[in-house]
Amino acid sequence: MSAIDAGDVAVAGLAPRTSRWIMAGRLARDNPLALFGLLVVIVLAVCAVFAPLIAPYGPLDFGAGTKNLDPTWKHPFGTEDLGRDMFSRVVFGARISLIVGFSSVIFGTVVGTGLGIFSGYSGGTIDSIIQRTVDTAIAFPALLILLILRQVMGPSVETLIVAVGIAIIFPVTRIIRGAVLSEKNNQYVEAARALGASTPRILFFHIAPNVAALAIIIATTLLGTAILAEAALAFLGLGIPEGTDFSMLFFLSFVGLDTPSWLGFLEGPAVTWGKDVSAARNSFPVHIWWAFFPGLAITLTVLGFNLLGDGLRDILDPRLRGRL
Amino acid sequence: MQRYIIRRLIQGGIILFVLSVVVFLLLRIAPGGDPAAFRCGFTCTDDKIAAIRKEMGLDNPYFPVSVDLTDPPFVSFNGESQYWRWVRELFNGSLGRDWNGAPVADELQNRLPVTVELLIITLLVTIAVGVPFGIVSAVYRNSPADYGARFGAILGLAVPNFWVATLVILIPIQYWDYAPPLTKTIAFFDSPWDNLRQFVPPAIVLAAVSAAGVMRLTRSSMLEVMRQDYIRTARSKGLRERIVVIRHALKNSMIPVVTIIGLQVAALLGGAVIVESVFNLQGVGIYFLGALVRKDYQVVQTLTVYIGAVVVLLNLGVDILYAWLDPRIRYS
16 A cells, blocks of 8 residues: 555545546556556557658668568667568557557547447337348458458559458447447436437437447457557568658548648658568578567567556446356 | 248348349449450451450440430330340350350359358358457356457457468468468369468368457356346256256357358358468459459359358348247247
């Protein structure tokens, strides 16, 4: 028991409110694993954003070292078969993983939650049509969507985000719809309707906030899955081609903007962890370190997001423990 | 119950029908890839393509019924159509030819046993590891065994299976000069030992992830059941703890576990693309991937409907198993 506890008790005696910082401290103490997850995620985000400043070499620099080096002080993760520094490649790889993971999950959960709320609240025919569509979509091979998108939009970051996002929409729709069904029979919805609230108003201001916690939990849990999916696609050669020009602010191009020059460090060549693991399979003579570190990076990333998701679930909605 | 099963089967049939139309149309509308050109290969001439198109029936209209809103009477019936031909082939089992010109039915006949053997071994390992660890973890809650098992499960869910598969092949090569047979698939009855050397490592890689899921679910559902009144009753009438756990708690705690195992069977029957490609197993998954990349109409649409049917039937099977495991569940 620490001094904070004693302080808490004293403060609690005087005023009913506990400071947010003390709350956060307590959460961290109760969820050491979630804290570890958060730490991993922060380290990754820093690596991704400041990759050119952290990595000692460029991810595509052939002359960084001798070929197929084991880890040394100069090359902590060794080098690959063209002499490129693996540490630098792993640092740069964080960019694609995080961008694809976050963007696809945000896209998928926002659309899926909207669809789920609409479906659950509407009920009747609309609900059954949406639900049968979801049934069909879940049975549909997601890889086919990806391959068609690749033909239409080219093998870009956007393609990957849309494809992984689409695969996320339908399971999210189903879970959120279930939550809405039990939510809409609550008295607060009836009260809102009695007061003359319109349907969109009920959906946005009354039901959406009540399923928001669930949506956030699902989103965090799905981050790990999305990152694994990106890595697996890269491993199969269906990801983003190595060396493609890539900006972490890629979405600016949707509104016709370029990445501002003072944020130039956010641009760089695309490098993916999955592709390095795949390339190392064909190394001759066998060079395990080449496959080892990118895979370890994927594992740690997914682990971090999963632990964070579990922690968030316990904090936001303890009833879901063991169900999600 | 009977009426429930029939209703679910009809619903499943509708889903499969919609799925078949969607995949059929999507393949043809999406740009790129002409299956006739693929089969024709490098030494292709216009005549050859035309002959292959004719043989594959690609000159026919898409559907048996065409709708044209500009041309009264708006609806016309076509004699032969691509969709109708494919449906006939689905039902009589001759499934046309793939991009190599090989009969799809023969390919599937060779590949399904590989996928099924992988599935069986994976499932055995999953259950043998996941369920006991889940039980121990729940019964000795917050003990070192529990922490160890939970940590293992968290790790298992985070590790990418293509990485584990790669390491499982590379590490023995580098340190022990050992590799499983990777060149061609060996049937179990030809050489059981070589067959197992070939199938057990990929099955363990696949099971690592699914066992982690099963373990976590077993643990949480076991904890839930152990809180129930009838467990207290069983204990208070003096039953030994082992009997309470195995006879009373286990069966009821298996209900959610059955779902997740059902889902995994469905996923594995569709083929495990990554593990099959790393271990060079000629299963359904790698065939499907090859067909997807080449946009091979026949194989992609057939396998999509096959996987859809597997999912529909397994979901129904899981729900029926529910009712058997927990007689309180009634369907109407």
